[in-house]
Amino acid sequence: MATVLNPTYRTRLGYQAALLGGMCYLMSMLLIGGNTATHELIDEHVLNDKLALLAQVMPASMYDNDPIADSQLITDSEHFKAPIEVLPARMGNEFAGVALNITVQGWGGPLNFIMAMDAGGEILGVRVITHKETPGLADKIELDKDDWITSFDGKSLANTSHIQWAVKKDNGEFDQFTGATITPRAVVSGVYRGLQFYQQWHQQQSTAQSTAVAKAEESGS
């Protein structure tokens, strides 16, 4: 159809329409081909990225469920402006811990990190996923650049007091980076609020669970 070479045909509307339509047709076929060839790989990559990240903060040996599948978005305006993603880990049916995907405000924009806690509320690890802080200055929050981020390991609400949850400049426990205090401050306070959130959430969960269990027992009995 698109091979008519007679110039008079070319000025006809049908020709224009057919040309662009045909082009679209061909190209969409091509893309469908491309998509079929790659989409599985891509999906896998995306999943792997997430798992890899999770693995950094929570050893895979800790759980046997699929935290990503079990994840839920929770809005907790008391602690965080943006909704946070909660990825619960279970071993068998036992609650083993949780990973939180949290976004706070950094110096240069949103700062997105993931933190994981064991069932006892002790931090297993924290990793920054994406941020817009100044490279070379505040990017020491990345593990690649500095191991500052590991200073949270093992901390909990129990072993570190409210006052200690701050950068040294503010009389707290954690180092700041010279010349860029705002970023560490944001991370420290984010992690702290994450712990608080966890505490609340965990309590709700267990009360919900216990009431559910109680209910189940009730109905069972």
Added chain:
Amino acid sequence: MSEASTPKPPSYSTIFRDGLWDNNVAMGQMLGLCPLLAVTTSATNGLGMGIATLAVLLLTNTLVSIIRGIVTPQVRIPVFIVLIASVVTLVDMAINAWMHELYKVLGLFIALIVTNCAIFGRVEAFASKQPILPAMADAFAMGIGFTWVLVAIGAMREILGSGTLFAHASLLLGESFTWLEMTVIPDFSGILLSILPPGAFMALGFLIAIKRLIDRWAKARQERAAMAGLVTE
């Protein structure tokens, strides 16, 4: 783009000279600036982007040259754009699937190769008027020309900004690129400016200034040589 109106394909040496130096996409035509400046925080990124652009250029120039006979002016732009967009989507998919790390760094800018003015510029100015082989050669020359500028700017900014060159090349491009990685200035905390947006503009500005100096020097030399020729005769 004066060659746009010449019906006869220029010689291959002209094509390459133009692409690599004289009429370089980035330095002569001032096109494709967005990716050029956005992703060149390191030489590695520049190389990745350059290769992606080269691939797209090659494919689109070829395809457009093939279909140039049947396109009419009324729908020319949309048709070319559809073609370019498809090719870019394919490349995007491919990089995402097979060079995922690089994809994460280049991000949005792969999709934006569609509107990279350089691609459309070449298609319009060259491929839509020339047979396949010169079109391919042109794409190749322009692509390589674009890539080297990307790498050069990336290198300038990376060295000044962090003292390294081709850092993370193995991570982004594959293990076989490990040999590229090097530290140029050890223990250098870097001039932040150069990897921030202002540094990008200024790096390109200085690169073009350097190109000018070289051109001028070459011309002076040529003239001197010509003069010398006169003297002996």
Added chain:
Amino acid sequence: MNAHNEVAHRAAPYAHDRSSVNRIMLQVCLALTPATLYGFYLFGIPALLTFLSICLAAIATEALCLWLQGQSITRVQDASALLTGWLLAMSMPPWSPWWLCLGAGFFAIAIGKHIYGGIGQNVFNPAMLARVALLISFPVHMTTWVHIHPLGSESAPGLFQSLGIFLQLQPIPDGYTGATLLGAAKAAANGGGSIAELVATDYSLAQAFVGQTMGSLGETSELLVLAGGLWLLKNRVISWHIPVAMLVSTLLLAGLFYMVSHEQYLSPWYHLTSGGVMLGAFFIATDYVTSPSSATGKLIFGAGCGAVMYVIRAWGGFPEAVGFAVLFMNALTPLIDRILKPRAYGRDHRGNPIKNVSARKVS
């Protein structure tokens, strides 16, 4: 003796007042001298070293650039490079290391000025450009402020220690550095602390005005800077429009928000007495080259400087915003100049002839 050899055939006027570029620049330098000397007294020998190295770097770069462009090197005599270096030094941390100083002087003159063709051609204020570029490039060094250590006092570093600090052979001793008022306020605001509390405990307005505070040479004694500025005004080196507009707009904006919240916002008087506002208003925003030429344009320019400065101070990421504000308004200057031309004699503001033709024709 025939002047025709020097200045060729030339149209009228054949008379000229005594002004010259060199004279103007030196007048500005003179106006800066008291504040500078006071700064040396407060910050001691390292400050002197910083100052000298920046000025020398600026002058040397100027000479180099002139030579590269094939212009007469004697042009450095116009003292504009000295002034640029001087103002730059006034705005840098007083104990800057040598490489920072040399880099600053070089950047200001080479990139800020000579890329555009030298004196009078640049579009941005060279000194502020260099300061901001360095702030972005080396935020740590550019925000290292030392407490005052007046010459002769015990804590003042001796010659060798000063050289050591300047050449970065030894670090600045612990406890010598701290945050400026604006820096602390910014930190307080970002950390959710109370500004009112901070101000009440740590900072005194009178001290800031007289100069007993930390900061750059040019932001310590607002009083001496103000005196120098007024002297320039009196000598008609600068006009009142920019300084007044800038100070008034800062005062108004800061006052407005201070009324909204004492907790969150700093009092306008602190805004006026810290962070080199006086230096900015009288010496930096008034740079001829980069500010508008009409009176109305100058008013808008000054007000804009004040407003942008306040916005960045109050909500932006940088505590010391004079440089950014001035540069931002520099960028707008060509537009201001184009739009706000003075009203020409016999024309209205749009450039059309006025219509006051009243004489009716007799017959």
Added chain:
Amino acid sequence: MFSLPIRGSRGGVHPETKKDLTAERSILTQLPLPKKIYLPLSQHAGVESRPQVQVGDKVLKGQLVARSGGSLSANLHAPTSGTVVAIEPIVAPHPSGLPAVAIVIESDGEDQWMELPTLDDPLALSPDELADRVEEAGIVGMGGAIFPAAVKLRQGRRFEIKTLIINGSECEPYLTCDDRLMQERAEAIIDGTRMIRHIIEAYEVIIAIEDNKPDATAALRKAAAGHGMIEVRNVPTQYPMGSAKQLIQAVTGKEVPAGARSNDIGVLVHNVGTVFAIHQALRFGRPLISRIVTVSGGCVKSPHNVEALIGTPVREIIQACGGLNNTPARLLMGGPMMGQIIPSIDSPVIKGTTGVLALTKQEVNEHVPSPCIRCSRCVDACPMGLVPLEMAKHSKVDDFDNAQEYGLRDCILCGSCAYVCPSHIPLVQFFEYAKGEMKERRNSESKSEYTKRLTEQRNERVEREKAAKLAAKKAKKKKTSRKAESEESAES
């Protein structure tokens, strides 16, 4: 938003007046007669006048030697008696150094007046008649504009003139010719003023004098005492107060609209020198053959005002002032602000010559220009509210449209901007250049239009001829074609 009220006066500069060199010395009137007198045919705004004498003719003092060459031109009279020895190009008293045709009269030493008419009281004559006599006397504006006075008066009659301003401000440094004239001949000036008022029927008359000339003010006040309606008023000393536009603003508070003339707002301005010349012409029938010239400057041994015959070589009036004590850095005709360098010391004094200045290097204070530092002093100094720095920058790259945008059109070339420029940029020269180029362009545009029209006309004609030829051929009349052609050429 910032619409400021129209201010009394704006801009302007205060150059050192240097008037003390000559202000206290009375006018030298009895200069030795020059041997030769050179009368360029173009001493006024407008077209050249046409010679009425031939080489070899004998002329008497005051005799008409060249007649006005059109509606905008002026008559020229012999300043002394003698013989016309040449009508030839001489080096014009003009910075270009180009030649200009002049009538050269060799003085016979007698200085013999022609017979002057006896006149009735001019105030009893009709204004039109008086205007005719002013024209006859060859009077042009003596304040520098050299605009034919009669034309101005006649134009003024077509408007309702509320205010006649006599311009005695003399704002140019060095010059004191008006000052001395006002001091020494106040009566005559008042008399002339009354005549002008009579001609244009003005409601009020204001003699405006800068407040640095108290003696002149006093003299005129005294002379004007008997005549109501003539007010002698001081205006602030500020250059260019003498410019008509600025003076009108200072005196009446009104601005002359751009592109309009002072007549349009009911004002007429005349210089005191012009007034004196009009007095001479109407009272005594004397044409304009001499004028007061300030001879001053650091290189002049004994600076004085002199009453010089028009056409006297500059060399001779300098000699009358003791000669030079140094080679001048600049030799000027007019004041230092708006005057012009003259190519030769032998150039003649013309009707518009207010002064002859021989300035030292220190006085001129010229420097090699450096780039503009945008200090905007020129903007502040400009009495017209223009933006000289931008005008110059755009003129420099020949972007005249933008130069116009910033005010080139309205520039009066007063030089205030260049006077204050710390970078010593020859701003006025940029404007002179730009104005000249624009004029050239306008000319070439109109020439282009003109030739286009000519071409079209010719083409039409050729067509017509062709058609005619064809018709003629058809009619088989052989001779006609030639005839038609010669007719055509005769027509054109």
Added chain:
Amino acid sequence: MDYLLLFISTVLVNNIVLVKFLGLCPLMGVSNNLSAAFGMGLATTFVLTLSALASWIIEHLLLVPLNIEFLRILSFILIIAAVVQFTEAVVRKTSPLLHKNLGVFLPLITTNCAVLGVALLNVREEYSLVQSLVFGMGSALGFSIVMVIFAGLRERIALANVPETFAGTPVSLITAGLLSLVFMGFSGMI
């Protein structure tokens, strides 16, 4: 308030040209004269707003429901290109004056990364329809402001005696860099 914040952030803080590096070719190409820059700014505002709207509709009414997101780039750019070309044809015919001032820039805009970039960013940031529009207009305004400021600067630089090596493009680029440096003053403001 959130919309306001988003707007300010897009205009000043994350300026599309100076920080996000989109639309640089027109910035360099069409800024040597103020009126052209102004026209380009207006035309871009029009197209950007339109494309933000169109792309949101396509994404949410076509691509997502049909699960064919991989056609995103293709369909976005197709629609943008067609709309732009159509507009241009209409403007050229109906208002030659408008065409002279705006229309000539329209074809240029199709290949301006900012347009597709904004559309894609809208999707990536998961903006709502209103947010998309705010973002689109904010970006456009940011683009126009920079365009006009830059044109003003370039007009002045054109009159300066820039050394030969830097005259023209290099000094323009460096100025753009310095302008971007100045805009960094707004960072941290969000």
Added chain:
Amino acid sequence: MFVATLVLTALGLLLGWLLGLAAKVFAVEENPIVNEVEALLPGSQCGQCGFPGCSAAAEAMVEGTAAVNCCPPGGRALTETLAELLNVDLNSLGDAPVPQLATIDDTLCTGCTKCYKACPTDAIVGATRQIHAVISKACTGCSKCKDVCPEDCISLNPEPVTLNNWHWTKPEAA
């Protein structure tokens, strides 16, 4: 999946049709700018530009093969108008040829009227066998008269500088 093809193809067809339609409905006649340029040119068809006449020159200028300053009779004024119209950078052009004026040497002129007939602007006056003269106001310097003059008495020179057209030159520095 193939719904994708369908959607896109439909979209393509629709848009293609729309654009084709737009091109037709909103068609504008070709290049009015050549006419505009031609209207600006002096129209004396003198050929000094190297083209066989003004319309050819106009076409070449619009195409970009002729410099906008190639027409000497038009002078700077025309050059600038054209440069603005065609968006050409004036600085990139070399020096324009200077407009010339013809002068007839009256000691040699025999009054043959050949020049009179050749002049496209009727700039030459004089009847048969009388000395001819050039009205400089009307002469475009096309040299046609010079070419036909059998006595070789016509010369072309740039317009002389006089007191009337002299003006200050552009200052050197700053």
